[in-house]
Amino acid sequence: MRRRRPLYATGADEESATPGGRGAGVNIYRLIKIPACGSLPGIKVRQEASLSNSQLTPGVVPGRLPATAYAANFADVPPPLDPYEARVAADRCYFCHDAPCITACPTAIDIPLFIRQIATGTPEAAATTIWAQNILGGMCARVCPTETLCEEACVREEAEGKPVEIGRLQRFATDRARAGGLHPFARAAATGRRVAVVGAGPAGLACAHRLARHGHDVTVFDAREKPGGLNEYGLAAYKTTGGFAQDEIAWLLAVGGITIVTGRALGRDLTLEALRRDFDAVFLGLGLAATNALGIPGEAMATDAVDFIARLRQTPDLAALPVGRDVVVIGGGMTAVDAGVQSRLLGAETVTIVYRRGRERMGASGHEQEHAATAGVRIVTGAAPVAILGEGGAARAVEFAYVEEEPKGLVPTGETFRLRADQVFKAIGQRLEGVPAGLALEGGRIRTEGPGRTSLAGVWAGGDCTPAGEDLTVTAVAQGRDAAEDIHARLAGR
Numbered sequence: 001m002r003r004r005r006p007l008y009a010t011g012a013d014e015e016s017a018t019p020g021g022r023g024a025g026v027n028i029y030r031l032i033k034i035p036a037c038g039s040l041p042g043i044k045v046r047q048e049a050s051l052s053n054s055q056l057t058p059g060v061v062p063g064r065l066p067a068t069a070y071a072a073n074f075a076d077v078p079p080p081l082d083p084y085e086a087r088v089a090a091d092r093c094y095f096c097h098d099a100p101c102i103t104a105c106p107t108a109i110d111i112p113l114f115i116r117q118i119a120t121g122t123p124e125a126a127a128t129t130i131w132a133q134n135i136l137g138g139m140c141a142r143v144c145p146t147e148t149l150c151e152e153a154c155v156r157e158e159a160e161g162k163p164v165e166i167g168r169l170q171r172f173a174t175d176r177a178r179a180g181g182l183h184p185f186a187r188a189a190a191t192g193r194r195v196a197v198v199g200a201g202p203a204g205l206a207c208a209h210r211l212a213r214h215g216h217d218v219t220v221f222d223a224r225e226k227p228g229g230l231n232e233y234g235l236a237a238y239k240t241t242g243g244f245a246q247d248e249i250a251w252l253l254a255v256g257g258i259t260i261v262t263g264r265a266l267g268r269d270l271t272l273e274a275l276r277r278d279f280d281a282v283f284l285g286l287g288l289a290a291t292n293a294l295g296i297p298g299e300a301m302a303t304d305a306v307d308f309i310a311r312l313r314q315t316p317d318l319a320a321l322p323v324g325r326d327v328v329v330i331g332g333g334m335t336a337v338d339a340g341v342q343s344r345l346l347g348a349e350t351v352t353i354v355y356r357r358g359r360e361r362m363g364a365s366g367h368e369q370e371h372a373a374t375a376g377v378r379i380v381t382g383a384a385p386v387a388i389l390g391e392g393g394a395a396r397a398v399e400f401a402y403v404e405e406e407p408k409g410l411v412p413t414g415e416t417f418r419l420r421a422d423q424v425f426k427a428i429g430q431r432l433e434g435v436p437a438g439l440a441l442e443g444g445r446i447r448t449e450g451p452g453r454t455s456l457a458g459v460w461a462g463g464d465c466t467p468a469g470e471d472l473t474v475t476a477v478a479q480g481r482d483a484a485e486d487i488h489a490r491l492a493g494r
């Protein structure tokens with residue numbers, strides 16, 4: 001029988017530090033305790049019965065867990081509120097005048113109003129309040145980092161350290177109203193104006209819906225097979241279960257006047273010049289399709305975390321998705337956490353996120369870092385990758401150098417360590433590529449002024465592809481919506 005490796009305090013053969021360096025003779029596992037699988041508070045990482053592959057199988061293989069474990073591991077987090085819980089949660093709201101939660105919401109939803117509507121037993125009215133500002137309010141209720149937005153600003157968070165559960169209440173209202181078939185917006189009389197939207201992510205969809213409400217005809221082009229952008233291909237599977245992204249899009253299209261054309265890429269099948277000629281206005285919501293490179297030896301053995309997550313989101317069978325036994329994720333943002341946590345939920349035995357700066361500089365919020373720890377993912381900070389080591393194109397380990405932050409930047413301390421890894425994910429940020437000629441850029445993204453106006457007349461942009469994008473779904477929605485209002489005003493001759 002094979003012995004299970006201990007999850008901490010392993011021998012020096014597992015992972016070693018530079019002789020004589022800060023970690024000399026110390027295994028990094030000794031420094032950070034990882035809870036054993038199956039005993040994780042809040043998250044159930046199931047491992048039962050023996051299979052052809054297990055958590056201990058070396059390499060990158062599918063089916064590390066029993067078939068029944070996947071559904072449980074990828075269940076809704078957190079689960080929805082039932083009507084009684086929603087009433088109780090709504091009753092905690094003080095319905096503040098000048099509510100700070102509204103200011104903290106990028107889409108400025110009237111939060112006290114919708115919570116009062118829930119409290120008075122009218123969740124459909126609450127949903128209408130939410131959708132009036134944020135047409136993807138259902139998805140945002142699931143994926144917004146509310147702990148750094150509305151709930152952080154909630155007065156009850158400051159007073160008691162326990163905010164009103166705004167995100168879960170928003171989900172309660174929008175889910176109830178959608179399930180009841182409510183789409184509370186009708187189109188205005190047709191204007192005869194046509195607008196092209198490129199990119200069917202949150203920015204493009206929000207823009208399209210608002211334009212359609214104003215009576216314009218909208219055609220949304222997207223390079224991929226399905227609409228939704230990162231709602232469909234990027235967000236963590238356990239945040240948006242049960243095909244929610246496509247359901248929400250189908251519901252959004254009920255407004256009418258929107259045609260979605262998939263498999264058509266700007267720069268390959270379409271030109272900006274032709275779109276400007278054929279349509280009255282163009283909105284670009286391209287997101288950030290390319291990923292940054294590590295620039296270290298052995299990089300070819302690493303996988304883009306975003307590609308891995310897209311495969312995970314699209315697979316009909318999570319058990320068929322290969323994952324490493326020892327996974328190392330390089331990066332410190334939401335993508336790094338999502339790749340790490342989901343690798344673990346797929347059955348990776350060890351998952352380590354390594355970030356070059358301190359925890360306080362990580363793009364992933366404190367809440368997300370805690371979520372990673374709860375799932376048994378450890379986070380090592382202050383270390384930069386030096387090389388990925390392996391043979392035959394397969395990774396075996398990653399070498400890191402400890403670094404310190406100094407005014408001139410990150411400086412190696414001279415100490416190094418290696419982590420065993422048969423799968424390495426890079427999650428060090430995305431970038432824009434293939435920007436049509438003639439558009440002015442700022443920091444590698446499409447420069448915009450005011451509500452998304454680009455340097456080209458008749459062309460607007462919003463979401464992650466602009467410098468104003470905050471790499472948040474809700475911000476992309478706000479920018480798409482606001483650009484649509486500006487396009488409408490321009491088309492109406494105001």
Ligand SMILES: Cc1cc2nc3c(=O)[nH]c(=O)nc-3n(C[C@H](O)[C@H](O)[C@H](O)COP(=O)(O)OP(=O)(O)OC[C@H]3O[C@@H](n4cnc5c(N)ncnc54)[C@H](O)[C@@H]3O)c2cc1C
Nearest residue numbers: 199201202203223229230265266287463464471472473476
């Ligand atoms: C792994 C991951 C996890 C995330 N988790 C969260 C989260 O939990 N919460 C949160 O708030 N935010 C999260 N984000 C960020 C959030 O997903 C984005 O900020 C948001 O999706 C941006 O919306 P967008 O419409 O600007 O771009 P995208 O969602 O990227 O959509 C852009 C669309 O444009 C299309 N496109 C691109 N180029 C072309 C072209 N040339 N021609 C035609 N179509 C094109 C793409 O196919 C895509 O459909 C996450 C991001 C990632 C990568």
Ligand code: SF4
Nearest residue numbers: 093094096101154155
């Ligand atoms: S700040 Fe908190 S208590 Fe006040 S209105 Fe917003 S959710 Fe309610």
